[in-house]
Amino acid sequence: MIQIKMGARQPPKEFAAISCSTRFLGWALRDWVAALLCAIGHRDPNPTAACGSVIWSMSSMKRCLAAFAIAASLFVPVTHANDALEAKVRAYVPVVSLAKVCDLRINDATSGDHRAMLEAVKSDPNANKLAYRLHYETQTAYIKARDGGQRVAFCKDFIAANSQYAKARFTAVVEDHMSDVSTSVQKAIAHNVCGAPPVKLSKADWKPYAQIKKMLQIEHKLAKENAETNGWNVTEETTAVTEQFCAAIKTR
Structure with missing residues (x-):
């Protein structure tokens, strides 16, 4: 993708x-x-x-x-x-x-x-x-x-x-963040967002996991707002964010 x-x-x-x-x-x-x-x-x-x-x-x-x-x-x-x-x-x-x-x-x-x-x-x-x-x-x-x-x-x-x-840009940002977290966090994100198999997280992994999820939520919000402001297709814009996010994770 x-x-x-x-x-x-x-x-x-x-x-x-x-x-x-x-x-x-x-x-x-x-x-x-x-x-x-x-x-x-x-x-x-x-x-x-x-x-x-x-x-x-x-x-x-x-x-x-x-x-x-x-x-x-x-x-x-x-x-x-x-x-x-x-x-x-x-x-x-x-x-x-x-x-x-x-x-x-x-x-x-x-x-x-x-x-x-x-x-x-x-x-x-x-x-x-x-x-x-x-x-x-x-x-x-x-x-x-x-x-x-x-x-x-x-x-x-x-x-x-x-x-x-x-x-x-967002792909590069995601890849940078992925390089700083454990493999378990990467797999958990892939499961939660991209439909990959589930994985268990340690207590130490929960904070970075939550931070990456928050980053994705912010990007979705920005995409929706900009689509509405400019008359673009909201579904296409927000879906593109998810696709980019998941593609970046797969490259790790």
């Missing part, structure tokens, strides 16, 4: 109003800058707020002109960048682009390569143009799936295709 925590974090509010192409394309640039220049290097849960964006400080007319200039540039054929750099751009840009909306945790190796890639892109116009284009296309695909009621499936498939670079 592919692990994906759906609904624990809200996507940017701008996603809700993509009927205005100017606003969406303006946002595409803003989120590209925030995601690729800030998300990896900042601990702020809202990197776009931490870094800001030039385009949103412009007048309405300037934003309009800038957005359509961006739109035009996205669809101009891109001359090949350096092959090695192009490969990294194609690998890392989509993953970072969806890190927030699909709640991904990017692994350390990818984070380091991504930072180096950003530096190289600055001096390669072709790679820079390719990066903008890939970000736009990735976000467009996500929005189409989300608006069609396929958000959970889309993110599951995306993580499966990019599992060497990132995994669902």
